[in-house]
Amino acid sequence: MRKLAREYGVDDVTVSTYQVSALGQNANGGSLDLSKVPLKQLTRAAHRESAQVRAKVEGVYKTYTLTRSGESHIYRQNYSLIAGIKPTSYSIQGPGVNETESISDEDYLTIKGTPTKTLPAAGKATYSGAAFDGKKQGVLNYSVDFNEKTGEGNITGLGEKVILNKGSITHIDHNNEIDGSRLEGHGIKGSSNKGDYALGFFGANAEEIVGTVNDGEIGFAGSR
The missing domain is CATH 2.40.160.90 (Porin)
Known part of the structure; x- marks a missing residue:
C-alpha cells in the first residue's frame, strides 16, 4: 500500500479493513489456522489479500479497494512451518481508478515455530x-x-x-x-x-x- 501511495502521490493513507483468504479460510485482520495444514506435505493453495483504504486525494478522503492474489506453498512440521507466498497480480479499484497488473518478481517466505x-x-x-x-x-x-x-x-x-x-x-x-x-x-x-x-x-x-x-x-x- 505504501508503494502504491507513493506511485499515486498520496501521503495520507489509513487501512479500514484487511482480509486474508487461503486454505478455505477468511481471516479478517487475524491469523489463519495453519494447524489444519497436513503434516510433512507441501500444500499449495490460492492466496488472496484484500484491503479497504481511505486516502486523501486533493484534500478529499476517498475509499479504495486493494487486492493482491497469488499462491501459497506451506510445509508444516510438529514444531515449525515455512510458508512461501508468491503474488501474481494486484488490483486497485476506487474513484477514477480501476487497474489490474501482473506481478512476477515478488516472493515472501514466512517461518513460524518453537x-x-x-x-x-x-x-x-x-x-x-x-x-x-x-x-x-x-x-x-x-x-x-x-x-x-x-x-x-x-x-x-x-x-x-x-x-x-x-x-x-x-x-x-x-x-x-x-x-x-x-x-x-x-x-x-x-x-x-x-x-x-x-x-x-x-x-x-x-x-x-x-x-x-x-x-x-x-x-x-x-x-x-
Whole structure:
C-alpha cells in the first residue's frame, strides 16, 4: 500500500479493513489456522489479500479497494512451518481508478515455530524433508554433527543439485517481512552453489530444521 501511495502521490493513507483468504479460510485482520495444514506435505493453495483504504486525494478522503492474489506453498512440521507466498497480480479499484497488473518478481517466505533453546551437546542427526522454489518441490537431506557444531547437506529435485556446504552452528535472527514477526535462536549459516543459506533449529531437542537459500529464493524444512 505504501508503494502504491507513493506511485499515486498520496501521503495520507489509513487501512479500514484487511482480509486474508487461503486454505478455505477468511481471516479478517487475524491469523489463519495453519494447524489444519497436513503434516510433512507441501500444500499449495490460492492466496488472496484484500484491503479497504481511505486516502486523501486533493484534500478529499476517498475509499479504495486493494487486492493482491497469488499462491501459497506451506510445509508444516510438529514444531515449525515455512510458508512461501508468491503474488501474481494486484488490483486497485476506487474513484477514477480501476487497474489490474501482473506481478512476477515478488516472493515472501514466512517461518513460524518453537525455536530450540538448548541444543544437544553431542551426537549426530540426519534431517530429511522438502524444499521448494515457488515452482517445483524438491527433497532436503541435511546432517548435523553436534560435537563439531557443524552441518551440511543438499537439495535435489529443483533442477541443479543444491550443495549446502559445511556451516557452523551460530545465533540466528529471522525477520518475517510479510507480518513483521521475528524469530531468533540456534542455527547454522553456510554457503552453497546457489547462494548463502541459513537454517534454524526447532523443537525442545532440535527435532526439526527450517531455512532458506539465497535470501528466500529456496525454502526448506526437515525433521529427524
